Amino acid sequence: MTRLFPVIRLLAIGFVALGLSAPANAQSPGPLRIEITEGVIEPMPVAVPDFIAETPAAARFARDIAEVVRNDLVGSGLFRAIPSNAFIGQISSFNSPVQYSDWKTINAQALVTGSVSVASDGKLVVKFRLFDVFSEAPLGQGLQFAATQSSWRRMGHKVADAVYSRITGESGYFDSRVVFVSESGPKNARVKRLSIMDYDGANVQYLTDGSAIVLAPRFSPNGDRVLYTSYATGFPQVYVLDVGRVTQTALGAGENEMTFAPRFGPDGRTVVYSSSTGGNTDIFRRPVGGGTPVRLTNTPAIETAPSFSPDGNRIVFESDRSGTQQLYIMSANGGSAQRISRGEGRYGTPVWSPRGDLIAFTKQNQGRFHIGVMRVDGTEERLLTSSFLDEGPSWSPNGRVIMFTRETAGASGEASLYSVDISGRNLRRVPTPGGGSDPAWSPLLP
Amino acid sequence: MQTGLYISSVGHGALIIAAMIGGIFSTPESPPPDVTEVTLITAAELDAFAAIKPDVLTDVTPLSPTPPPVLLDLPEPDLPEPPPELAVLDAPEIPDAVPMPPPPPPSPAPRIAPTPAPAPPEDTRPADVPQEATRPNPEAESVTPEDPKEAEAPEEAATEIVPEGPKLAPTTSARPVSRPTRARPDPEETPDPLSTAINQAVEEATRPAPQPVGPPLTRGEEDALRVSVQRCWNVGSLSSEATRTVVVVAVEMGRDAKPIQSSIRLVGSEGGSDAAVNQAFEAARRAIIRCGLQGYGLPEEKYAHWQEIEMTFNPERMRIR
Structure with missing residues (x-):
């Protein structure tokens, strides 16, 4: 009898639970819960x-x-x-x-x-x-x-x-400007002038007269100056242009030294650039106002196109030290570099996103050029465009849009500016008078 | 017997006449042939045509491979006026934005009268039917003498409050007996599961139920609701961070299966900053409201099951990485 007692107790508990709690649950079902995982992506x-x-x-x-x-x-x-x-x-x-x-x-x-x-x-x-x-x-x-x-x-x-x-929920990018190289004339005698315009192509103004070839302009972090490469002396040399006064000064270079591919550091006082002497190209850093250059790389390979991370602690650049052109990241003080590009083809012109999470680049593979983005560690590579020649990406101030150069094939091919969302959607041509190349996006204007 | 002969003769005769007149056995008319109009020319004109040389280049002169470069006098570059055009970057012309007061709320229903009615005089109550003020009746002025009354003494009073009822309550009472001390349960002792289960079940059973409940929503009905919301959940305008944020949004529904806008609230989130959570919540709220404008078409007999809905918006499969 004592053995049966626990069994009876359990049966009683079950009976009570079934008999009383069932109707209670039916009368207060609680909120309906559903999960939405598919939406739409539309303007x-x-x-x-x-x-x-x-x-x-x-x-x-x-x-x-x-x-x-x-x-x-x-x-x-x-x-x-x-x-x-x-x-x-x-x-x-x-x-x-x-x-x-x-x-x-x-x-x-x-x-x-x-x-x-x-x-x-x-x-x-x-x-x-x-x-x-x-x-x-x-x-x-x-x-x-x-x-x-x-x-x-x-x-x-x-x-x-x-x-x-x-x-x-993101900051905008409309009240900004773009500095670029305006191109005119036939392809074998093209006149290139440094130009500045609103981000949407309005209010174009010329900053140089076209007497010398100019390349790769880059805005300072607050947009008051522009670094660019000029062939005014016959040698490529980095210049600094004051946008407000339209005055330019050479950054300074040694004898027979070619300097190019400059870019400001986040503090606006430092510049990194490539220097080529004796057939070797390495990356250097120096104060914009003058000072002793600091060598950041020292290999027999061609190392160029440096770009600071937003916090100024690291630099991404391109190098062919592995035999083909690839992307590497090193400390802002130089030293060992880590390769981050691992896909097929050649990678170049890396630019760190203003948000710090992505790196935009140009990729050449199987006869096509692409603009793409990847994570800082080289993962999640995505190609956003594909054409005969796409190159030179530049980030919008909010890190959502990339502007780049697209050149069409053939003797009559012309360079134009295009923009694309980092999702790969919304590819648009940026209107410019005549051709345009090497865009660099300014920060948001004050 | 002859009737059949007559019928047969008439029938055959009619057939022969129809064939002759109606053209049953004639072949259909073939379509008209294509006709090309030509112009007759004379032999002299033909000789004149033949005398014209064909337009063929027979004398080809090679062009010079590359024209010599010509130095053009380029116009003066359109340099900007230094201070006015580009001074924008130096000196910001647009100061900080000035916040403005919130917009006025929507106006109430229009007033019937352009000006408010004058306030009524004090102690005057509005009446449905206007009444004139009463005037004293001169005939009522005469005073009717009252009947003489005997003199009465004032009501008896006391110097202290004395209850009028009978004095039933005792003047003193004994102190209440103190609560007997209970034996404290042994902390090691576990409660009786039977009594606990019974108490819980009875408590839940006796809880008042809001309304009768039908069968739960079928999988198909839930899917239809999900698809309806998905159609309006636009993540295209969300920031990258917001597309990595999961939000749980609660909404109460009316019996017409339309969401009650004021009830939409955020009950949980995962990932993302406060700003990203807010953006994700706003997108979710827009989706619920937009696609619920005409109602979600849920079965009314199961209202208790969808009166409250918690929707988890998970953009993991939609986000831009």
């Missing part, structure tokens, strides 16, 4: 009506600034501008409340409203607000900018940067 529909002109003199700016905002957002590949003829609601006043239902109907997920006025001192005042249509709420605070009328495009870029940043 977000955004409505950017023409801004409201609060003064008669601002009418042109109101229309044009809104157009700049639309072009910036659409050009990023992440947004799709809803055409104005699809609008149901109209923005008649900047401060009037938004009728969200009008914008939901046309599937606008974000709405940008703005106004432009000309102040008594002649300055342009631009206000804007961003709304999350489906949440029926403003997305962040409204902002107001004031600047001279000649800076109206920059104000459009500023608005677009703010919209981009609030929606994507």
